[in-house]
Amino acid sequence: MRRFVSVVALLFFAIPFGISINGCGKKTAITYCSGDSGVSVGQVTKIVLGPQIIGISINQGEISQTSSPSGTDCKNASVGSASYNYASSDTTRTLLDIQPTSGRLCGGTWNRNSGGGVPDYTTCTSTGKTGVAYVTATANGVTSNPIPVYVHPVVTSVVLGAPSDAAGCAGDDPATNCSPAATNADSSTTSAVACPVAYANGCCAYSTIVQPNPPVTAYDQKSCVSQTKIAQLAARVYAGTGTNRVNVSCQVGHITYAAQSAGIVTIDQNGLATAEQPGATIVTATVALTGSSAGFFSTCPPADIALSYPGSTTGTTNIIVNQNNTQPISATVTDTNNNPMTGLALEYVSTTPITIPASSNGTVTPTFPGQAAITAICQPPTCNTAPQSELGVFGNGKAVTSKAIGITTPGTNSTVLYVASTDSQYIVPVDFTQTQLGAPVRLPFVPNSIAISNDLTNIYMGSDTELMVVNSSTLAVSRQDTTVHGVVLSVSPDNSTVVISDPVRQQIYLYNSSGAISTTYGGVGTHAAWSPDSQTVYIAAGNQILVHSTFSGWKQLSPATAGGTAVNDVAVTVPAVGAYFSGPVTTARGYCPATVTDTTVAPPAVTNTFYPTADSVAALTDRLAATNDGFHILGANAAAATLNDIQVNLAPVAATTNGPGSLTASGGITCPTNGNGLTFSSLVAPIPLTGIVPTAITGVLPTSDSKVAFVTYTGTSGLLPFYVPPTFGSGGNTSGVAIPGHYYTIPLTTPAIAPVGGTISADNTTLYVGTSGDALVHLISTTGCTDPAAIGTTTCEDTKTIAPNLPSATGAAGTFAVPNLLVQKPRKTT
CATH class of the missing domain: 2.60.40.1080 (Immunoglobulin-like)
Structure with missing residues (x-):
């Protein structure tokens, strides 16, 4: 009975539910666009x-x-x-x-x-x-x-050029602005071509051509366009070749333009080109499914980069910034049309990045006491780039460098000195915060050269067998590379690249800090020097000069000098707009190519001579150094026992104009747009190295504050020579007469014979110099050496010696090697 009741109940509820579903079923409602009938929503209209x-x-x-x-x-x-x-x-x-x-x-x-x-x-x-x-x-x-x-007809070429005028559109030289497509503001009907078309050439009548409103500059490839300005592109389109070539510009319709290099210009569908960042780029034109190089577009380069800082006044180029304080530096840039520029990818660089580094946004935060020169550079490939075929046209593809601002950070710091020798298989660390010398560390091989990275982590030591990389903190050999044996010439300021010369294979290597050779060039280099931004390295290689740039690769300059003489040493100028090379005649090469441009054709035809001669000085020099103030190239030679003070102006001084090739009171140095490269004017003040008998000059060591420079040498006399250069204003020496500085010597404590190699502390207070005769390292106090009355006192004298006791690799047992390989890293005194 209970089961029967359950079945009846189930039927009672189930049947009505099913009936309710079927009875309420409806079709999907139709929504009409308007009213209750007609076109429905979702139907294409x-x-x-x-x-x-x-x-x-x-x-x-x-x-x-x-x-x-x-x-x-x-x-x-x-x-x-x-x-x-x-x-x-x-x-x-x-x-x-x-x-x-x-x-x-x-x-x-x-x-x-x-x-x-x-x-x-x-x-x-x-x-x-x-x-x-x-x-x-x-x-x-x-x-x-x-x-x-x-x-x-089949298009064979497209040439960018100026839009046509009335005569051109009438038929003598039509461009795409004469085309019916150029007047098509609305193609909603087949009668949209709102112009009468000439049957002979398919062009619109000039009076009907729609002109931009407001009018824009017609771009003709014969001048540059200032940043944010707009120019109208037009092109001439040809079918056929040679004598059968026919202008079909009015028949091809619309042309699409595109810039090959990003960031220099933006081009809309109507060919309106808006100049952006400085530089030049190839412009391609696409017509009939085919793109071709039609010409190039130039955004005007900087003509002046003026650095300033909060509270700066006109003519003030040196400021004091305390350790660990942040100093912002900003740049005001104007282009060759004297229009302001913004958003440039400038590189801010320091001449002493270990102590006073410059960040990418221009702020300077000193990490140690010392002095540096800070400059800003607009330089390819990050700023003002250009294709090789048009490099130099209107100044594109060339670097522009600001005038330097000097940063002085007062105070003193301690030093960790690393002492080695070309006659010893050991290296000794000397930490002046400790009371005892570090223990000698045995190296795999006897080194022939030494250099420390600017991040102070790695010491690179060359040898005849391998490259040795030593960790500066532990003095453990972190890498041995037998593929690059030779002499370590230099480490780039950004620590990424080491220059190594292999005299056996006669190869010069650029060696990555990661442990791989990035590029090689034939030759035997003696010395190398980097631009502060690590973009360019100059290498003295006997009868040739080698330059490697990240923008243009290797350049060989041979013969090294006009007279065919060899070069031995190199010093980069401050600012880094070139380099001087030592030899029987001291010569300079500028980084501005000598450009010859023919603007009568479009695009302009251009030829460049890279790194042309910028100066030639009748001064015999073996070793060179540049002072941070930018006014002195100091060179010493052994044969004549002289020191030459080459007093430089890196470009003609222009008091009232920021024209190309000028050093302005507010800004910097720009490359000439046509003709020669930069020309450095210089005056020479030769000073006899009285009292010393050198057989070879091993170094010229200026302090980073440009106040004093020391000369190291092999030979005899027991004297340490040094030179106090004359100081000049912001314009350098413009008197037309070389102004000699002051030459002095410091007696070395007996039995020292000659100072053979050295390094200066980052705070400029101490010269560490290894000497022959006693195989010691002498500590020379330098703080009073600019005052004649202080020479020979505790502020400018040979105050202390260190005995590194480097076992000699060639002498008798128990003899010590002369410490001629020295590098140092600063550290805080506490």
């Missing part, structure tokens, strides 16, 4: 076929394709269509034929019913006709807007 204004350009006999149409309903929502049907306004199918179901275009006539198994719409045959036809797409009874298709 509009079809847009693109490109609406610019249309399509195809060669005679060429196959192309329409773009995919987009359909929308009455609510402007996207609606897909199963299929579109395409049609051409050319009903004869001899100018422009179209495949109805796919929209494939033929600049002539498609094959149909060919037979022999040949599919229809696979072969396009030119009929030789030229003109414009319009294409539409239809679906569900709705037809799209018509787009123009320009059929023309």
Whole structure:
């Protein structure tokens, strides 16, 4: 009974529920665009076929394709269509034929019913006709807007140039601004070409051509465009070659322009080019599915970079910044048209990045006491770049350097000194915060050279067998590389690259800090010097000068001098706009190419001579050094026992103009845009190295504050020579007469014979110099050496010695090697 009741209850509830579902079923409601009938929402009401204004350009006999149409309903929502049907306004199918179901275009006539198994719409045959036809797409009874298709002879070249004037558009030299496509503001109807077309050339009448409003500059490749300014691009399009070449600019329709290098210019679909960052770029023009180099575009380069800091006053170029304090430095830049520039990728660099580094945004935060010169550079490839074919045109592709700001950080620091020798297999650390010398550490081989990275972590030591990399904290040999044996010449300021010369294989290597050779060049280098930004290294290599730039790669300058004499040493100028090379004649090379430009043709024809001679001085020098103040190249030689103070102005001084090739009171140095490179003016003050008998000069060591420079040498006398250069104002020595500084000597404590090598503490208070005769390291106090009365006192004398006791590799047992390889790293005194 209970089961029966349950079944009845189930039927009672289930049957009505099922009846209710079936009885309430409804179809999906239709929503109409308007009212209760007509076109419904979701039904296509509009079809847009693109490109609406610019249309399509195809060669005679060429196959192309329409773009995919987009359909929308009455609510402007996207609606897909199963299929579109395409049609051409050319009903004869001899100018422009179209495949109805796919929209494939033929600049002539498609094959149909060919037979022999040949599919229809696979072969396009030119009929030789030229003109414009319009294409539409239809679906569900709705037809799209018509787009123009320009059929023309096969394009063979496109040349960027100035837009045509009335005479040009009339037929003597038409450009694309004369084309009917240039006046098409609306292609919604087949009558959209709002100009009478001349039958002879297909050009619009000049009076009907739509001009930009407001008017823009016509770009003709014969001048640069200032940042943010707009210029109108136009081109001439040709079919055929040689005597059969024909101008078809008015027949090809719309041209699409694109810049090959990003960031220099933006170009819209109408060919309006907006100048952005300084530099030059190749411009390609696309027409009839084919792109070609049509010309180039130039955004004007800087003509002046003026550095300033909060509270700065005119003419003040030296400031004091305490240790660990942040000093912002900003740059005001104007271009060659005297218009302001913003957003440039400037490089801020320091001449002493160990103690006073400069950040990428221009702020300076000294980590140790010392002095540095800070400059800002607009330099390819990050700023003012240009293709090699147009390098130098209007100043693009050349560097622009600001005048330096001097930063002085007062105070003193301690030092960790590393002492080695070319006659010992050991290295000794000397930490002046400790009371005892460090224990000698045995190296795998006897070193022939030494250099420390600017991040103070790695000591690079060359040898005849391998490169040895020593950790400066532990003195453990962290790497041995037998593939690059030779002499370590220099380490880049950014610590990324080591220059190594292999005299056996006669190869020069640029060696990555990661342990790989990045590039090689033939030769035997004696010395190398880097620009502070690590972009360029100059190498003295006997009868040739080698320069490697990250922008242009290797450049060989041979012969090294006009007289064919060899070069031995190199010093980069401050600011780093070139380098001086030692030899029987001291010569300089500037980083500005000597450019010869022919602007009578477009694009301009250009030839460049890289790193041309910037100065030649009748001064015999063996070793060179540049002072941080930028006014002195100091060179010493052994044969004549003289020191030459080459007092330099790195470019002609211009008091009232920031013209190319000028050193201005506010700004910096720009490269001449045409003709010679930079010319450095110089005066020489030779000073006899009285009292010493040198057999070789081993170094010229100026302090970073440019107040004093020491000379190291092999030979006899027991004297340490030093020189106090004269100081000049911001314009350098403009008197026309060399002004000698003051030469002095400090007696070395007996039995020292000669100072053979040394290094100066970062705070400029102490010279550490290794000496022959006693195999010791002497500590020379330098703080009073600019005062004649203090020479020989505790502020300028040989105050202390250290005995590194480096076991000699060639002498008798128990003899010590002369410490001639010294490097140091600063450290805080506490």
